[in-house]
Structures are given as C-alpha cells and as structure tokens.
Amino acid sequence: MLRIIIMFALCMASLGVLAQPYVSDKGRFQVDQISGCAPFTVNVTIIPPYACNGATPCDMDYEFPVLIDFEQNDFDHTYLQPGTYTLRILFQTQGFDQITINVLPNIQPAIQVFKCSSNGIQLTIPDNNYDEYVVDYNNDGTPEQVVPKNVSAKYSYTYPSAGSKILSVHGRNIGAADNCNKTLFPIAASGSLATPTISQLQVTDASTIRLDFANIEQNVLYKLEVATNAGTFQPYRDVYNSSMQTITGLNVNSNYYCFRLGAFDPCSNSVIAYSNIICSADFDATAINGANRLIWRTNSTGVSAYNFSRNPSGTTAISATPPQTSLDDTDVLCNEEYCYQLTTVYTNGSRSISLESCATAFTSQQPATPQNISIQITGTTSLDLQWSQDILYKPAEYTVFKNNVEFGKTKDQIISDNAFLVNAPECYAVSYVDECGNKSTLSAAACPLILTAVLQDDNSVVLSWNAYAGWVNGVDHYTVERYDEDGQLLTSVDAGNALTITDSDPDPNNQVIAYRILATAVDGTVVESISNQVVIIKQPNIYHPNxxxxxxxxxxxxxxxxxxxxxxxxxxxxxxxxxxxxxxxxxxxxxxxxxxxxxxxxxxxxxxxxxxxxxxxxxxxxxxxxxxxxx
Incomplete structure (x- = not known):
C-alpha cells in the first residue's frame, strides 16, 4: 500500500513540476515559475506578436507593491525576501500586463532519524511547511523518494552496507520551483545496535534521581523503563542522543526504584538489547544505644558491595556485601551527628549513590573509669593532678575527690591543689559525667609520693618514700634527683623499685642538698609523678687536735x-x-x-x-x- 502511495505522489509531483510556463493575465508574456523558495529567480518570455526590444522597450516592475522600481527590458529577476509580489510589465502601446509571484520562506524541514539494526534507518518528517518532501537517502540524487506531507508517517530504508552516510530531505510545493534548501543528516549505518550501560545512579533529593549512561550511540532510540520496589518494569520515557536523564516525582525515602535502558529498533518495533539493571536504595540511619544503625532496601542482583561514606570520618571504612541489609556503626560518640551515604557497587563497575542520611548518636552505657592518675608536687603546699581518659568517651565535666570529699570540678584532664599538706595523708580520685549524661565510676585513689630524708652523723642521708599506686600497670622505676641550693641538678640515680636509698656522697662543695623522687610508669604514655622536695643542710663537723x-x-x-x-x-x-x-x-x-x-x-x-x-x-x-x- 505504501508503495502505491509513493508512486501516486511521484506522479502528482511530476504533473506539478511540468505545469509551466505560466502566462500573464492578458497573455502578453509568460514566466518559467510563479512560486518558489527565496532566493527565487523568475525568467520572463514575451509572447509574440508582443515585443520588448530597443525599438519598443518595456518597463518591468517585479516587486510591486513592495518596491516600485521600473527597469527596461530586464527579462529575469531574483526575489530575495519571502512575500507575494505582482510582476508588472508596461507595454508602450498596450499598457500593463501582470502575474502574481509567491516567494516562500526557505525552511529546511525538520526530520527525525533513528538507527535500526541490519544497516537500516527509520525516518520521520514532522514538518508541515511544504506540500511534499524529497528524500535522498545517499544525498547523491538516486534514489529519491517523494512523499506527501504527513507528520506521523514513518519511512524505513536499508543501506546495502554499513558505514557513514548522509541523508538529505527538502520540501517543495505543488506547482512551485524545486529550489528549497535541504536538511542534511549524517548517520552511521551498522549491522547491530550496541548494548547500552547505566553507569551511575545518584539520588539528588527526596524526589529526584539522575541517571548517567555509557555506550550510547547517536541516533539510536532508547527505551527507559522503571520498576518500583521489585515490581514489573514499565515504560517510562524515550531517550534519544542523551547521556543523562533526570527522573522526578519520586519518593526515594519510602521506595527504591530500578531502571534499565533498552536499545530500540524502530524498523522491527522491538528492543534489541537491554542495559544492566541499576537500583536506588531506600536508605536510613537511626541512632540506637551505643551505635548508629544503617538499614537499606534495594534489589541486590548484580551487586558486589555496599560502601558507606561517613562525616565525620571514622577510624575504619564501613562496608557490607549482599545479602546483608543492615549494619551497626559503633565507632560513634554520643551527642555527635554523623551523616552517611550509601554507594552500591555493581560487578560491572556501575554505582548507585543514595541520599545522605544523618543520626545523632547516644548511649546509656556507663563510660570508662579515669585511669593513671599522676601527681606532681610543685611546691610546699601545691601539686598538680593529671590522668588519662579512654578516647571513646567524651567527658563533659570531671569531679575530683580529696580524701573522699569533693574537691573540685574541671573540664580538662588536669587540676591543681594549692592547699596540699605534705605531713597529712591526702589521696585523690576522679570521676566524670560524659556528654550523654552518663556517670563513670570513681577511679582508684592515688596518693602523692612523699619523700623523707634523715641526716646521719657522718653527713650521709637516708632517703625513704612510699610506693606510688596511681597507675594501672604500676611503676617501672624510681629516680632520685639531687640539686644544689641554686636548683641545678647535680646527680640523677635510678633506684629501681627500691623505696629507700642512702646518699653517702661526701660532696665537699655542696652543704645544702635538695632531693626529690620521680616515679616512671610501666606505660610509657603516662606522665611521671614527682615527690615533694626535701632540703638537707649537712653539718660542718668542727674539730681540732688537743x-x-x-x-x-x-x-x-x-x-x-x-x-x-x-x-x-x-x-x-x-x-x-x-x-x-x-x-x-x-x-x-x-x-x-x-x-x-x-x-x-x-x-x-x-x-x-x-x-x-x-x-x-x-x-x-x-x-x-x-x-x-x-x-
């Protein structure tokens, strides 16, 4: 039937083209064309016995009434602008004769071309500016196909071989010159349509998903399909000459959406090859006691891993693999907000990126007890306390106890006591409330190193001190330091784990000696403890012979x-x-x-x-x- 229609159109077109020349109103002249696309040239022929020559010149006005411009014996004219004109010729003895000229806009027709498999294409001409259209599939004059105006008609053509081709289409009207501009369309014929890939899916907001495509061919029509929550795939939209699509009107916080892209062959009216399937994830982060629980719902087909980004970042990467659909992130601090984003990684390298989901961590877990209290006596009535803290907990405020009575509060891991008494047994302990409002147990008590020194008759000094018990792993060794009266260090002696030592150094140059003890912990990260300072004045021991x-x-x-x-x-x-x-x-x-x-x-x-x-x-x-x- 299509063949009959095309042949009829060709015959009608031929009749239209042959219906010339066109004679003026009074039959005194004729023109080769009365209609065409700008620029449009008209040739005038005088019909005998009328004549326009040097002896009997004629005045010719081609663009009346737009432009009144007479020229003698000018037998051709090119119209540059579209419009309807009156071509008038003034014969000297007979007066005016005329004919109407229609100059049309020279519009390149809109066309749409889709590739088919087996070197085929399908052409649509959604244009209604002309009565008919001339299609040249090779832009070489053969074969030409003349088709009538029909914006919904589809024309298929199969090239004898694959490769680069140039298709041309131009329009013309019945009874008009065939001079309208062509639309040129380059296309690469191929034996088959390549399988497309959806390389990335990214949820950009609660109702929008962006899809990025790879292996997309020009002039191939693709069918994008969507399935909601593991349902059946449904047609969503056509994709043509685009490597990205934005999908709106979704509800990604309650559903997950799967997509696939099909390479469509319009010549056979069928999808030839489908892309990979890629899905969004219904992803949520919720705070539970001591952790943030990550839960997701998606189609796991083709998934190799689930990777999670976290802000602020943690000490280790977070990941999971199918069929896992949840995990708990325990590397969190209470009252701190953590934001997560799920990236689903497919075996083919494609990625699906979720929206960010945030949760503020909390815990009712009792925090770790402070440990390793170090005491450094800094003066006769002053000392500093320092302690260590488990980094997994964030104290809001410490409370320090002195001899089981609350002494003071601090936000730091150090406090000073400026009412310290060397001769009174004063010991300290620490507890705290963390940022979640949970209270730790009281630490073990730590008592300062108290040094005593006894001067002997021979000016030797017996030094004694208590064992320091403020550290979890204990004392590694004690060090005895001797200073002169100007505060310069004279000697430093490793006393091991002894709690007493005798200084028998006669040292005739220093009568005044100051001593103190340093305790060094087994745990090398713990600050040393320092005793009080004891000053000894040795006796001059006056003697004389008799x-x-x-x-x-x-x-x-x-x-x-x-x-x-x-x-x-x-x-x-x-x-x-x-x-x-x-x-x-x-x-x-x-x-x-x-x-x-x-x-x-x-x-x-x-x-x-x-x-x-x-x-x-x-x-x-x-x-x-x-x-x-x-x-």
Missing part, C-alpha cells in the same frame, strides 16, 4: 680549728695571761706555735674560733691546746 708539736719535723707542726663547708673564719690563740698570740681570718692559715717570730714555751694555750658555714649558720668554738716540743 696537742701539736711545732718542731719543724713535718709532723703535727701547726694548729687550727677545722670544719666542712666553712665559708668564713676568725681564729685567735691566747696565753694563760690572756695575751693574744695569734689571729687570722684566712681559712688556709694555721698557728705555728710562735709569737712575734719566737717559739712559745711548752704549755697549755687557749683558742677561740668564730665560723660561718655555706648555709650561713654561725658557730663558735673555744678550748685549750697543749704545745709540746720533742727533743
């Missing part, structure tokens, strides 16, 4: 009062009548048993000494000494 023998034999020839740590001295010797025989303030000078250069006789003499030690303490020493002279 006799001396000043006979220059190199043995016991001089006499003086001696001591340790002496800073200044004033030393005097008297005879029995109270006369001063010797006087010096030089620590290095002794009495040699003479007076004014003469040796004193044997006998008993009196001395007095005034000394000041390195600690600034003054001493007075007096007594008798016997002078003996060996013979």
């Amino acid at each position: 006799t001396f023998t000043p006979n220059n034999d190199g043995l016991n020839d001089t006499f003086k009062v001696m001591s340790q740590y002496t800073e200044t001295v004033e030393f005097m010797v008297f005879n029995r009548w109270g006369e001063m025989l010797f006087y010096t303030t030089d620590l290095t000078v002794a009495w040699d048993g003479t007076y004014k250069g003469d040796a004193v006789p044997e006998g008993t003499y009196t001395f007095r000494a005034f000394l000041t030690d390195m600690a600034g303490v003054k001493y007075e020493k007096s007594g008798n000494v016997v002078v003996l002279r060996k013979r």
